[in-house]
Amino acid sequence: MPVKILYFAWVREKIGKAEEILDLPANVTTVAELMVWLKGRGPEYAEAFAQGDVIRVALDRNHVKSTAPLSGAREIAFFPPVTGG
């Protein structure tokens, strides 16, 4: 099942793209596993996710913790802690 992955702010800058459509392997079932898998896609991903505990995640536009299961989410976003207001 193809999933849309979005990157924002410095995560986007480090990876060099704002979004991509990826087919995830069946053994990637949680946010944390997805981050490990993405790290293996290239040095730019490895650098973006080097401090994985800093990066925040949203599944289908809802904040989740990195332990969350992907649960068939169609849109997954990675970004730094928010700084609006």
Next chain:
Amino acid sequence: MTVRVEREDFDVGAEVARLTVGRSDIGAIVTFSGTVRGGSGADAITAMTLEHYPGMTEAELARVEAEAGKRWPLKASLIVHRIGTLKPGENIVLVVTASAHRQAAFAAAEFLMDYLKTRAPFWKKEMRADGQARWVAARECDREAAGRWEEISPPR
């Protein structure tokens, strides 16, 4: 209950007038507006660019606003957040809360700002006077400010 994300500037007076026109059930209106700080010395900035997550931003602001509506007896509320490149002194964010009595409006406005700062997917990038661009880091005190509402029960 309204949420807007836009590039254009807002007029606080016009927004309040639009929110309260024809309403005689409102007795208290609180407005908060946030503006771009220019900083000084080594921290001086020439501009600030706001990026956001279209779709999630609106959804998250609506969730925050709905939560405020559950906690306090609000008659009306409005959140406007600007995106794009802004200069020091320009408006960034507007929160308006209206209720029958002032306590609910004051508390709800503070709650909305605290939650917005820790939940709404916006990111600020500063352009510094020396030409360097820098992503603004999240502040621990903002997390703590939002966290204290977990223990405060709504003053109904």
